[in-house]
Structures are given as structure tokens and as C-alpha cells.
Amino acid sequence: MTAAAHDHGTEEPCEAGLELYARALRSGPVPADEAAPYPCLVDTGLLRPDGRDPERLHPLAPAVALPRLLRTIADDIARRRRQETWLAEAFEPLLALAVPSAEPADAAELRLISGLDRINQVLTRTMTQASGEVLAIQPHAGHVGPAPEAQAAALDRDQAFLDRGGRIRTLYQHTTRHMPSVQVRYERLRGDVEARTLDEITDRLLIVDRVVAFIPASKDRTLALEVRNPALIDYFATTFDRLWRLATPMYPEAVNQPTLNGVTPRQRAIAALLVEGHTDTVIADRLGMNVRTARVHIAKLAATLGSESRAQLGYLIGRSGILDREG
Secondary structure, eight states: OOGGGOOSOSSSOOHHHHHHHHHHHHHOOEEHHHHTTOHHHHHTTSEEEOSSOTTEEEEOOHHHHHHHHHHHHHHHHHHHHHHHHHHHHHHHHHHHHHSOOSSTTSOOSEEEEESHHHHHHHHHHHHHTOOSEEEEEEOOOOSOOOOHHHHHHHHHHHHHHHHTTOEEEEEEEGGGTTOHHHHHHHHHOOSEEEEEEESSOOSOEEEETTTEEEEESSTTSSEEEEEOOHHHHHHHHHHHHHHHHHSEEEESSOOOOOOBTTBOHHHHHHHHHHHTTOOHHHHHHHHTSOHHHHHHHHHHHHHHHTOSSHHHHHHHHHHHTTTSTTO
16 A cells, blocks of 8 residues: 555544554554555554654554544534534624515524523523513433533523513423422422423423524534524414323322323333334333333333233233223
């Protein structure tokens, strides 16, 4: 292989270069001329000159090399995130100029907000200007709750809104019912606040005074879309209202749903997804639980119904009537 074939840049090692690096780890230093066709090895620090013999290159220990390479990638991601935030903020006023509005005093109907700090700033400002109603959908986000500082700031923001006479309605998944962050929230908030739960809910949604809504614009929640289009707001609010009527009260008064033929409400939710043919992983994700917990519930459901196989379980679920509306 010649130097001309090295066409991938030098910020990461190529496959051929890694083969030479592996040989150096097994057999010791390699001649500098052998490494010349692979400048990525020297640039990434995988091969380093011998202080006593510059014509020979020593391999860097993998346990040291890997964290360095990963740190370089993390630094690059952070730099691109900063660039993303800067571009979003720089273009925000330009987008308004590019599409003239018949009513310049009106705010843009759709606006992209970048960065968690910026999103929280906009949410706080919007809540400060509101005094009517907040409708929120908060899906399961793993077992790690929000940072204490962020949780405290959100509680202060919501309590100030309640103190102005506002009302807050929040939909959660059943699995968040006993999460510490959720329990703390309803131990501390005072005012017209209510929460209900469902087995499955939509993605995150926040509607303020039925005038503005916020929805995620990326999976990692670093991008959000601010929506002020009346038709979309009405659609979001209608969806929330219908889910709210189907949900089980959690706060101020929790309601325990009854079992049916020995099958719990959680197992009925799993049964509904089983008969649709979903895998254990999909079921766990949709119901906000880990796969192991989902499989425990499936096993208990199978034992209750007397099933000896997955196929038989689907048949027995249908025959048992546990998915009928009466249940």
C-alpha cells in the first residue's frame, strides 16, 4: 500500500494502519518508513517516536489511546453543538425577514429552538407571561430523573404560575407513578394542579393557555419546536383532552384499577400489545419499562391464563375476554 492510497484523513486510524499498530503491540517498535504510508497513526498518537532512535516508532498502550480518541470525538461533538446553537440563534431573526407577514406584529407560527438552556429560557418566559392553563404530556424518560437544579427551577416556575391563578394538567405513563422526581413534584406544588396516567401516551408536549405549544424536534431533546399555529394548537389540545378523559387519576387522588380474572391492569396493557404481535422490546418501550420487567409480567400473564407457549398465549388472551371494554 502506498501513501497515495491513504485518502481518509488523519483524525482517525484506518484499517491498514490499525494492522500495523497491532503488529507493533505484538512485536515492539516498527521502522518509521513502514508507518509513513499511514500518517493517521502518528497524528492520532497511536505510534510515537523513540526519543533515542527517531527512526523507530513505539505503540501507545491501547488503554491510554482509546480514551484519548474518544475524548477527541466528544470535543468535536461539543464544538458542533455550539455551532448548531449559534447558527439557530443567528438565523432566528433572518427567518422572520425572509417570509414577510401580512401582520408583522404577530409572532412566527413555527420556531426552532436549539439547546437545553435556550429551551428552558423560552419556556420560563412563556410561563411567566401566562396565567390560564398549562397542559403537559410527560413520557417515561428512564429511571434517572432531572438534575436537582433543573427540577427546582421547574417547580419554582410552575408554582409561580399556580400562584397567579393558573391550572396545570399533566399526563404521565403508569410507570412514572412512583418515580421520586414525580412524587416530589406533587408533594411541593400547591394550587390547581392535577395529574393522570395512561399505559401509553404521545411524545412530550406542553400547551400554554391554548395559544402556544412546545414539542421535541430531536430525540435527545436538544431541539424543540415552538408552535403558534391555531389549527395545530387546537389539534394538540383536542388530543390531550381525549387522552385526559381516558386516563387514571394519579394526583390529588390515585385510583387503583381492579384486576380482572386475576390479570392486573398492567398485564392487560401488555396483553393488548402481545395480540398485536409486538416483541418484548417494543412492548417495554411503549409502556415505559425495561425489557426484564416486561418479560416478568408476560410470564405472570401466561401462568394466570395457563399458557405454555407464545402462540397459545395470544389465543388465550383473546378467549379470556380481558381486553373487552368491560375489563
